[in-house]
Amino acid sequence: MVAHAYTVAFEGVEARLVEVQCAVSPGLPAFSIVGLPDKAVSEARDRVRAALTALAIALPSKRITVNLSPADMPKEGSHFDLPIALGLLAALDIVSAEAVSRTVALGELSLDGTLVPVLGALPAAMAAAEDDRQLLCPRASGPEAAWVDACTVLGAGSLMDVVRHFSGQSVIAPAMAGVIAPETGLKDLRDVKGQERAKRALEIAAAGRHHLMLTGTPGSGKSMLAARLPGILPPLTPLEALETSMIHFVAGLLDQGGLSRARPFREPHHTASIAAITGGGRGAKPGEISLAHNGVLFMDEFPEFPRAVLETLRQPIETGEVVVARANAHVRYPCRFMLIAAANPCKCGYLSDPAQACARAPGCGADYMARVSGPLMDRFDLRIEVPPVVFTDLNLPPPTEGSAEIAARVAAARARQTARFEGVAGVRTNADAEGQLLEEIAPLDAEGRDLLSRAADRFGLSARGYHRVLRVARTIADLDGADAIARHHLAEALGYRLSGAKER
Template identity: 65%
Template sequence: MLARVHTVAFLGVEARPVEVQCVVSPGLPAFQIVGLPDKAVSESRERVRAALTACGLALPPQRITVNLSPADLPKAGSHFDLPIALALMAALEVIPRDEAEAVLALGELSLDGQIRAVQGALPAALAAAEMDKALVCAAASGPEAAWVGAAEILAPDSLLALTNHFRGRTALIPPEPGTVSARRNGTDLLDVKGQEGARRALEVAAAGNHNILMVGEPGSGKSMLATRLTSIMPPLTPREALEVSIIHSLAAEPGDGGMMRERPYRSPHHSASMAAMVGGGRNAKPGEISLAHRGVLFLDELPEFARPVLEALRQPIETGEAVVARAEAHVKYPARFLLAAAMNPCRCGYLGDAARSCSRAPKCGADYMARLSGPLIDRFDIRIEVPPVTPEVLALPTHAEGSARVAARVAQARAAQAGRGTGDAPVTNGELDGEALERVSRPDDAGRQLLQAAAEKLRLSARGYHRVLRLARTIADLDGADAVRKPHIAEAVGYRRALS
């Protein structure tokens, strides 16, 4: 008789329903898994066999066939171990068939029958809630899955404990949601001395989610400034926290089940490959740009990244998603991040210092900047020069504002943007486009004249023109102004012309 257990196959952040069907029939002893399984799924036979033996259950000398439906959907990962074992136990009438069919299960089995945590418990719990089924996962994955309150969660530590639950011998206690993850570092803008212009640029970037490029000599504080960007950004909204946590659930090692509320900060090395940055590799995992979703992606030493890797960022910056193309499917991951980048003015780093610059100046600076394409540079709303800080400034006590005060202004500016947003999710000024941009960013007469003159003099592209408007709208929001005026346009143009 046919026994069924439900599970999921992950395609990007989407959890596709999969029905695990099992039949035990007369014939030569065999254990076969069909339905387009990968190597890890095919090896489930041996893990399931050993786990059942550890629970005191021997497989009968009959033909066992497991089908993963739909058969044309690729199945990858060790999380199919548990649903295969449950379907087999239901077919052997070790556990009730109706109990097995009422759950969605995922988990890897150890040879001693323990259930190990796997990636993707959070999206699997969401899928279980949509299918009106209980989720069965490892005990270590229970706190993460428990954040989805609409689904019943069973989180045993072993296959034997789960069997006893289904047979009514013992009852599993539902897990509690994990703790909210705390801030990972204690960075604060109070640590930054001087750099008033750069601090202002960071505030504008954080308020409107604008990409920022910093150019300066080695040791001028570019990396220090970038690492403090998340400290002035507001915490993730519940919806954003769910988006980010799903991505990290699929990509990262299983953790303590905490829901992320601080915005992610990713800083890949300049040797990162295309797959590491955009996504791909085995099973098309999310890349750094998706792991930085709703947070900050910091690229230090920007020209040292491989040219194809940088050019691959152009489309995600505009669309807010990364597409990993495969022969059997196109996998999409969200990738709406704030891009912060830093670079030296030339290879030696001291182009502006006549005493230390190389003999090839200024040609060395032009050659170094030429490593970046014009379309990529055009996607940076803010482009600033970060001058070196003098020893005299470093010796003075700091009188600058800390991250908390700056974050309060950023939060007010974002609240104003959220009030103008349409649809389900608030839209930051960095995402404005089309009619919405024209409606909320229309400058006054003096501002329009200044913008037109700047566009002609700086030869701004259509993208550059619109990015100036977005910047001006953010500056006006920080100023608490309803309309975009000439001073807001002037400051926005200054950020665009700094490296022109």
């Protein structure tokens, strides 16, 4: 008899359904697992045998063959223990083969039959829902998987619980979704004194998911401003939370039991390699740009990153996804992030500070910022200079407006964009709009077109720069609650775009 159970194998953020075929046939006693199993999967036969023995179930003196189909797909991980055991129980007529065939199972077995929690319950639940099956997993992994409403999730504590459930002795209750982890430790923009223009730029960037470049002398507050960006961003939507959690699962960063609605904030060091930023390594794991999906990627000391690393950002910024191509794997990861870059104006850092004149000005600044290529710099929607903080500002009382007030305006602007792009695939914020859609949501009157045309001719705006100005102007109008883009909205967007630009 051949029994069929189901589990999943992971390829990037996708969980692909795997059929576990178990056959007990006459022949010399043997227990073999075929279908490109790795070492952990091959060792499942010993764990499964011991777990069944703990339940007083002895395997027959026959040939047992377990095939993991499709056989040409690599299988990795200890989560194959439970589906193999389940298939064997069905092949031995201990549990209902029909009920087992309607279930996707994953979980590691200890030698006494206890189910050990494993990573991957969330993407497994999504795969089970797509195939109209229920999910069986360890009890500790149940709250994570139960976030998928379209799938019934059963969380078992041991293999004995599984046997009792499928034999009808004691039914396992469906798992409940885990508690949303509260956002803690968020820093307040009220701590930043002065720097009103930088705060405004941060608000616009958060409202439309625009990329921002901060340039200023050491100690002017660039990193301090960036660290407070999560406090003004709206929480992840349920769909965004699932997307982000899937990526963090692949990277091994997903905590058991629940999801977080906090947007990712990644800040890699400037010594990071290409693989660390874009993804790679064993199994083509996601890099920082994918871990920042739906959140923020903060790159401090931007020109200090290797040139090759910076250039790899150009394509993902435009497409919102990255393909990690390795000899044994080609994996596609989403990476729709907001890039916040901070840089000193020159190597010594004091090019723009009249109190500490740079000895090599202006060549020092030109050489230093030349490490960032023109095509990459062109992809920043907002560029501002963060001036040194005046000591008199430090003695002022804290600002009356903090992160809570700014976050309310950002949330209102995001809500307008959500309503605007409802039903448009792949577009959630103004930064995602392009082509005909951008022209529809950001029409300009004759006065606005004349202003933008004169600025483009005088400062040499590229076609990409032209469209990015329109997106930022649309976001500024959203923050004002305006339906149409006014001349002052466009002028402010141009001011951020042309900061530091040279006239032709």
